[in-house]
Amino acid sequence: MPLFFDHHKYMMTAGNSPLENSFGKIPKRSKWDDMVNGRKPFETPERRQERIQKMIHKIETEQADASIARGYGVVSETAATSGQMTNIVLPDNKEDIYLSWIGDGLGIEFDNKLTILFNHEQILLDIFEGWSYYRQYLEKYPLLKGNEINKWNGRWISHRYDLAYGGDDPLAGFNPLKSDINGLFKLEPVPWANVIIGIAQKNSIENIVGYLYYIDKSNTTIGFIPFKLQDIMRPNQLYAKIFGAAEWSQNRRQIEKLYGTGIGLKAACQAGCIGIPAMEPKGLKDFLPKEKRTKQISRKVDEEQKIIFSTYLIWILAMLNNEKLWDMSREFAELLLKYEAGAAKARRDRTNNVNQLFESASTKQFLLNLIPIIEDEEEKSGYENIGKVLNMMPKDNFPYFNTLIRFQYALLNK
Structure with missing residues (x-):
């Protein structure tokens, strides 16, 4: 106290x-x-x-x-919180009252104002380690707002579990404060995926359950949600495997900022657990095939856009849960590029055929749109292989596989 x-x-x-x-x-x-x-x-x-x-x-x-x-x-x-009242006689345990304050102080608040409390000894001890540093910051910076221990916990644990963290100098590289136009300092909330990825990297556990809530003038409760830590680590592992550990290490911070921004943590909880689907990067949904016009993938890609597209590709591959589809999608994209270049006079017709293929919103439509392309080709085995894969693929996976091919095609054709 x-x-x-x-x-x-x-x-x-x-x-x-x-x-x-x-x-x-x-x-x-x-x-x-x-x-x-x-x-x-x-x-x-x-x-x-x-x-x-x-x-x-x-x-x-x-x-x-x-x-x-x-x-x-x-x-x-x-x-406002009278909905929690009951006529059941509950034990009035004084120790629980004190513990409720400690528990609230150990919550991790994210950018959507939701707070997570994990019942895991090492994580709680690592959060507790940061409390004294928050007090130091409050005393050192008179213009820093108080009352934000849960935001601090998010900033601290994200730093504490970062791969660059050094125990000899715990605050090295730690910059949690942001100033506004009035000169006040405030804590920026940390994206939830950064914290969960850090927890997965530093703790050798496959799954963990978090209690999600928000305490204010009225209390909001999401409930107990399982976090599939090994699934959450999967996109990073795939990125390093596909593009190389050096490239992943160089771009790691930009990549991890993208994860979990597509639907938000609160919406992701509706699925009942947090895994790869919750890690969806923002903006990817616009590129998935749909009945109406699908967003085109630009062929002019700068370095930042390349990292974003690569992250999209890796998340899609993690969702498909089949690494063989990486090579297959790339080989098929190369096949389509050769098809386009195969007849100079009919180049525009062939380009239109490929674009129509990519706009397919279902497996059936994709196979029908593949027919004009196959009719123009003498060697058909590559197309037949794709047809077999699509026939065996769950319908829910088709939009991801089609988008994987489209990104491969765009990156090869830049």
């Missing part, structure tokens, strides 16, 4: 507890004071100790509710 609440700025909000409201109504303050001073009406050590003692007294003598226990419901039937 002293580390979090016996300072000028708190490390986390104390909600409607005596730690915030011990001395009656809090005077109105400007937004500047609210951010910089952490909404504390009195700043002397003696006043802080009075608040802490009043909090302890209330915990020891009153029934647990949201004013003294993090994540609990309220007593009033008309309050």
